[in-house]
Amino acid sequence: MDPGWHPANLGAGVIVSPRSTAEVADVVRVAARHGVPIVPHGGRTGLVGGGISRPGEIILSSARLNRVERLDAVERVAVVEAGVTLEALQVAAAERGLEPGIDLAARGTATIGGMTSTNAGGIMAFRNGVMRHRILGLEAVMADGSIYSDLTRVVKNAAGYDLKHLFIGAEGTLGIVTRVAIKLDPLPKATATALLGLPSIAALQAAIDLALRSDVGQLRAAEALWQGYLHLTSKALGWSEAGVDLAQPVFLLLGLSGSDTSALQAALERIFEELAEAFPDITGIIATSVAQERMLWRLREDTDIIYRAYPAAPSYDVSVPLSEIEAYVDRVTRELAAIDPGLKPFVFGHLADGNLHLVFNHAGPFAEGIAAKVEAALYHGLGQCGGSFSAEHGVGSKRIHSLVQTADPVKLASMRAIKELLDPANLFNPGKLFS
Template sequence: MLTKLTGALRTALGCAHVRSGADVQAMDVGWHPDNLGAGLVALPANTAEVAEVVRLCREHGVAIVPQGGRTGLVGGSISHVGEVIVSLARMSHIECLDAVSRIAVVQGGVTLESLQGAAAAEGLEPGIDIPSRGSATIAGMVSTNAGGIMAFRNGVMRHRVLGLEAVLADGSVYSDLTRVVKNSAGYDLKHLFIGAEGSLGLVTRVVLKLDPLPQASATALLGLPSVQAALETIRWAMSIETGHLRAAEAMWQRFIQLTAKAQHWSEPGMALDQPIFLLMSLGGAHEQPLRDAFETLFGQVLEHYPDATGIIASSARQERDLWRLREDTDALYRVHPAAPSYDVSVPLSSLADYLDKVLAGLARIDSALQPYVFGHLADGNLHIILSRAGALAPDMAARVESVLYGTLQALGGSFSAEHGVGSKRIGAMFDTLDPGKLATMKTIKNMLDPDRLMNPGKVLPAS
């Protein structure tokens, strides 16, 4: 069956655009070692070709695994023998960048970094940023409802998408390339595909709203005595009259000490001995007033927390060095390969108490776990990575998830802030979500993909 399908795909796309064997093995596998497990990759060039690939796969009863930059952390793009990977690598064209309307129309394979560069040339930006910007694709970010650094200010991907196009499981095309913010014309069905991880359809084109890009920026790193101190500092920073707060990233002591060592970073007078470090960015018209605003903010912090420490970047190089401390998460995985990682959202008013209970609960399970904690503090998104190489034993994994997820639903938080469900978090989803929501998700899946051909085993069980 797969041999016949491979021939049909090569006829439809051209032999060079259907890879198998050694050609697949030569590809970058991305974050998960099983991403290329299917061993067969189709690379369509446009929506019509994607639709033809889906139609052929349905005709042969073969499942489809959509892939973008393969940067996902929860196994959302893993594949198996007998499936077909549909890569949007060739669909990397920015079709329209309208500086007047402040929108971009892009193919799904465009990387975030490419869009950022094109938008910056017009004095604009996508309003969303993640460390994997160089490889993460727009369709992948839509499909996982990516969040990132500026979500507290601009929202997550769901709030940036004005319209999209997607190929459904029957090969038909859903097209709603709306370019305006105000649109009350019936059901807003694009939201079915945002965060669905390719399980309801394959996103091929997207309309994104853009924001003005600040002409200048300033960056500061503060060492603070507590989560409460960091949250209060963020609240003060959001009231700064000069410029606006663009990022507020938290790094707990163990995390920043590890990345600083990996980066060979040190700064006189900035010992990394505080419980929590807050990396902030301001954007505005001129650089010096932004630095002055940080000086004033630091003075305000010292009035309330005299032992706080801080540094304000004095050059673009120093600014980049500070951001590398936060974004070099690979340093952690070099020390603890395949370390178990978790991605939760907690309401800010509950965050300090939640984290205290989590750390105590993990210590009771195994004092050697000693998690690394960092994340997007302004929106309550914490990344918690255990100091353990490889997957946990099933019984320990269940105990860890009980500690991390046990109170989240009651608090109004989420077990998956921005990484998605994939294949890794299905159990957590069924343990924590409302049964009515789960039943509705199953109903929608059965209607749009009754044969379970679209990314099976992701978000919902394969059967």
């Protein structure tokens, strides 16, 4: 079961699905008049309870705000309504030889509005940034029903405070995002993918550094899979390749993009050879067919395999500065073993930007005492070392205590003051971000 579809999401029992910004504003005005809270819903792929609703609230779904309104090949910008899925935008952009420059496994369901409100990241963030860095303009309905309209389609805009960044990542607590102007990039004509088995995180980072400096093509993806995770997904998918030694502690999916497949494959070969000079024990394969490339990606993206083995397994999503990853993983492994030697996280993630996902071999949520210890192990010192307890999943209703425990107190007080300023009646998504 996708945790985003948790029954608690639909507790309100009432869903409205407006067809325009004006209709959203109407709903907000009526709700404000009667003091009825609004819980905005996009694709419901969130993982931290940001869409949970309760009786007496209204769910406002973006399902009918699903138009790609503008997509200009000269500008390389799309203007879309909030309910357009990432995949729908990817398809529309591909028709003009473009792509949104952001990608994630939930692409078929996640909406641009939801991705805006959660500041989604995904696979290409190390290169293109997160949603915040792709959004040029934004329209949102405010708590008094007025419409914040800032649909600029240029990257440079120094005309006052850039308030769209308040709505991006606010998880629907400051306004309802209705439209977004998003930057597009040229769609590469070709890609090539390697799966490397590596002896250490230092080897992972050296591989990424070589790939970033590749003269042919551009680094498109650098996804790390720790041994336990690859063992689980490869077994579930019936995959093995003689070229990849599954005894290695960590694996790297390395993707290049460019215009010529064989040139990119040759570039991956050169990266492999240069890496092997420093780390002679490495193994790996370069996909030679589209089917093989897809299969390598499934080993990373089919995270549902974990949830089928361990339904509702506890999952975490941290950002760690690249220079701290090795020490972080060592420490966390040690501290988790001290809590319970049977506790083994499946670890995978976006290594080039330091975003690690950890999902535990445990069905259902941890008991409260264990959860507190696990969080202490995972989050301890993360803020001080320049990381974050929530890289891309947000805070929602599940991680409020972690936000309170780890955030800078001045930031936290300013967040509360801004919420009070822009949504004094706590109309928008109550119980998320703030308790």
